Amino acid sequence: MIWNLDSLSRAPRVFPADLPEQKGVQAIFFEGMPYQGKQTRLFAYYAIPEHHSGEKVPGVVLVHGGGGTAFEQWVRIWAERGYAAIAMDLEGHYPGEKVDKIWPAHSWSGPARQDIFADYRLPVEEQWMYHAAANVVLANSLLRSFDAVDEKRIGMTGISWGGIICSLVAGLDQRFRFAIPVYGCGYLFEAQNQYGRAFANMGADADRVISMWDPSSYLPDAAMPMLWVNSTGDQHFSPEIFTKSYRSVKSRSVLSIQPGMKHSHAHGWAPQEIYAFADSIVQQQLPLPSITRNEKNIIQAKFTVDTQTSLTNAELCYTEDRSDWFKANWAVIPAQIDVSNTILAEIPDNCQAYFLNVTDSRGLVVSSDLVIL
Numbered sequence: 001m002i003w004n005l006d007s008l009s010r011a012p013r014v015f016p017a018d019l020p021e022q023k024g025v026q027a028i029f030f031e032g033m034p035y036q037g038k039q040t041r042l043f044a045y046y047a048i049p050e051h052h053s054g055e056k057v058p059g060v061v062l063v064h065g066g067g068g069t070a071f072e073q074w075v076r077i078w079a080e081r082g083y084a085a086i087a088m089d090l091e092g093h094y095p096g097e098k099v100d101k102i103w104p105a106h107s108w109s110g111p112a113r114q115d116i117f118a119d120y121r122l123p124v125e126e127q128w129m130y131h132a133a134a135n136v137v138l139a140n141s142l143l144r145s146f147d148a149v150d151e152k153r154i155g156m157t158g159i160s161w162g163g164i165i166c167s168l169v170a171g172l173d174q175r176f177r178f179a180i181p182v183y184g185c186g187y188l189f190e191a192q193n194q195y196g197r198a199f200a201n202m203g204a205d206a207d208r209v210i211s212m213w214d215p216s217s218y219l220p221d222a223a224m225p226m227l228w229v230n231s232t233g234d235q236h237f238s239p240e241i242f243t244k245s246y247r248s249v250k251s252r253s254v255l256s257i258q259p260g261m262k263h264s265h266a267h268g269w270a271p272q273e274i275y276a277f278a279d280s281i282v283q284q285q286l287p288l289p290s291i292t293r294n295e296k297n298i299i300q301a302k303f304t305v306d307t308q309t310s311l312t313n314a315e316l317c318y319t320e321d322r323s324d325w326f327k328a329n330w331a332v333i334p335a336q337i338d339v340s341n342t343i344l345a346e347i348p349d350n351c352q353a354y355f356l357n358v359t360d361s362r363g364l365v366v367s368s369d370l371v372i373l
Helices: 072-080 128-144 161-170 194-200 203-213 239-248 265-269 272-282
Strands: 014-016 026-031 041-047 057-063 084-088 149-159 179-182 226-230 253-257 290-296 300-306 311-319 330-334 342-346 353-360 365-367
Touching: 026 128, 041 072, 041 128, 057 072, 057 128, 057 161, 057 272, 072 084, 072 265, 084 128, 128 149, 128 161, 149 161, 149 265, 149 272, 161 179, 179 272, 194 203, 226 239, 226 272, 239 253, 239 353, 253 353, 253 365, 290 353, 290 365, 300 353, 311 342, 342 353
Parallel strands: 057 084, 057 149, 149 179, 179 226, 226 253
Antiparallel strands: 014 026, 026 041, 041 084, 290 300, 300 342, 311 330, 311 353, 353 365
C-alpha cells in the first residue's frame, strides 16, 4: 500500500484562512501530507446546512479538475441540498484573480500537477497523485470530525482530473458511502488521445505508473455504489474506457452517458442525476432506474429497466465508426417501451457500438452498458 491509511483516517489540523464567510460558506486551510521536508496545507471551502434541526446531515467531498480550485459555488450547491460539503484545492492555489489563467498560489503547497503523471521518476512521496489522493482521504477525515455530520453518510464526486482521483480513491477509502466520477475514469493508458500517448512515452516505466496511479488498479476494490456521468463526445475521456471503468466496479453502479454534454466544472456539476443518486443512497430518496440488457441479435436488442418511477422516453444511441472514439458520430433513434418496462431497440445496419438511454418522469437519464459489435 502506497499510503498510510491509519494516519490519513485521522482528522487533519485546521488553520484560519483570514477570508470572510460567504453566505454560510467558510474558508480554511487544513494540514496535508509532508512534502520535501515541510508540512503542507490545503485551502478549502466548507459549509454545513443552516437548517438541519440538530440532526446529523450527510456529507460530500468535492474534487476539482485540471485548472480548477476549491469552488465556493460548488460547496453552496450541495449545502442548499442538505449536505455538509468540502472542496479543497489540490494544486496549491488560493482564491483571488487569475493571472495568465492561473489561480494565485500560497506558500504551503505540495507538488504541482505535472501534465499526465510526468513526475513519475520522482520519489513516490513527491509525486502529485500521491498527494492528491491522500488529501481527498484527509478531507473525508476532516468532514467526518464535524459534530453536525453523519460519518456514515459521506460521499464524493470529482470532475475531469477530479473524476480520475475520485475513481482511484473509491478503491482506496472504503469509508465513502457513494462515489460519482464525472468525465474522469480509469484505463487512461488505453485512450486514443494524450493520455494513451503519455503512457506510451513512459516505455518500461508504464506498468509501474499504471499500478500506482491509474484508477483501473483500484476500481475492483471499490465497495460503495457509484454513478458514472459523461458525454458521448467528450474529448478527454471516451466512452469505451469510461464504460470499462464502470464495469470494473463490483459494487452497484449506474451509468449516465449524455449526448451533447460539454466539458467544464460548471457543466460537470450541473446534471441532476448526480444529486438524485446521492439522495437515493444517503437520504432514502427514490433510486435512479437501472438497465439490464437481456438479449441481442444482429437486428434487435432487448433491455429490462428496474425503476420505481415511470419512464417517459427510451433511445438507442449508436455509432457506425469506432475506429477513433474521439471522432465517432453518435446518432439517436427511438426505442419502444412496453407496460412492463421492457424495451426493444432495432439495431441499425452498419452499427458498430450502441447503448440505451432511458429518461424517467423526473427527467433523469440513465444508460445501459456500451455494446461493441
